[in-house]
Amino acid sequence: MPDFQPFAHLTTPNAALYRAVMGTFVRAKRRFVVHLRPEDVQEELAADLNAVSDALDKLKGWGNLRADPDTSRVTTVEDFHRARFLFQLTPEGEAAEQALATFDEALGRRGALQAVALTDIVTQLHALLELARLREPDAAKVHLLLRGLVGRFSDLADNAQAFMGSLQRSIDLHDVDVDAFRAYKDQLIDYLERFIKDLVTTGAEITTLVGRIDEAGIERLLAMAATREAEDTAPGADDSRQAAFERGLVLWRERWLGLRQWFVSEAHHPSQAKLLRSRARAAIPALLQVVSALNERRAGRSDRSADFRTLARWFAQAPDEAAMHRLWRAVFGLSSSRHLTVDAGTLAERDEHPVPPSTPWHEAPPLLISPQLRKTGSFERRGKPNRIVDRTEQRRLLTERAARQAAETELARKRLLTHRPTRLSEVGTLDPAEFSLFLQLLGDALAARKPGRRSIVTTTSDGTLEIRLTALDDGTTAEIRTPDGTFSGPDHVIEILDLRNDEPEEWSA
Structure with missing residues (x-):
């Protein structure tokens, strides 16, 4: 041959x-x-x-x-x-x-996330469940339905695998057109979000149907399909019809197990649908990172690895070792420190003979460098040290101000205390310190109230005051007068208690 x-x-x-x-x-x-x-x-x-x-x-x-x-x-x-x-x-x-x-x-297949295939699988599983519930289902219908289900599911799995592979190539920026990627990135993200939503809703329904079919008896349906395929065994074949039936039954069991494991999670083995959903969800921020990387490329930014690669190329192109040392000192700033001497004579010289900004540095006059400063660094001038400033008066003023503010705050706390529930409309007039503390307490109470609740009991952050606030249904409005204006809002019943003192003062309007 x-x-x-x-x-x-x-x-x-x-x-x-x-x-x-x-x-x-x-x-x-x-x-x-x-x-x-x-x-x-x-x-x-x-x-x-x-x-x-x-x-x-x-x-x-x-x-x-x-x-x-x-x-x-x-x-x-x-x-x-x-x-x-x-x-x-x-x-x-x-x-x-x-x-x-x-x-x-x-190799060039991009694949697709077929949400329509999920709907077809649901329809076929519903029909299979109806056949499983029959006492004597039609073997031909069972066989055709199982073949259609396996074919649709295989198409879904193959396309999903190809799509995720092509998506990963796009994320890795391998063999991708940058302009085309910018054009379709929004459509791609929307496509992923729609498939994730369909996979969550339809996948749960498929999981339920698979469980119901297992309970109704999937084994006899698989045996019917294997029997029908074994009937087509050619006469005179090496294997008997029984052997063909056993091989077909094993194959159908593997197909059904694959379908089950694709949608139904187990204790230590998440389903393939769950893994696919996780990969699709993780692909969205990865795509956004690709967009950011493309924008950085377009802006001409470089990362540290690119800088070091360029530096390595410069070192490789250096003519001798001395040039390498100069390049090393210039790149990493390891040159010896130099201090420039600028005094009255230097400034006068510059005024008399100015150097134009366009003068190259190698043609400009040299700069004087102080050897003493180069060796020892900068130091203070010798002479009488500065006088120590007396801050006694400033500290006294700050102490008096702090004591005055503490007294005003304590007076405002006592002024706002109540020994009974009081309507906000009965508060009357408050000075600025009292009004500031009142707004803080009212804000704490309103922030702690949960939706649907009319009453709330809370305490301040230091644990010294307790606020009890109850909303009213009569629709009245409360007004509180201050030197800066009038504060108004829905009327409430409020009660403020001092947890440090059991005998609160009454709130007087």
């Missing part, structure tokens, strides 16, 4: 030409054209006829094509002895092209 090498043309220098020639024969077969002449291939590819003829001969030698003598245009003896061939695909060549097409499709 000849040693055909139908994939040998993929590793040769002219692989692109060979793939194009084989593609021509595949397209011709789709048009139900069996044979092609070299001129036909050359016309479709618009290539050189000699190159096409050489490619056809090589493909024939590898077993991808078969050559038959072309006698349809023979009119003379010379034409008969001239090599003329009709080429067609061999079974090996056709199988190789189908394998390559499948490979290209799987």
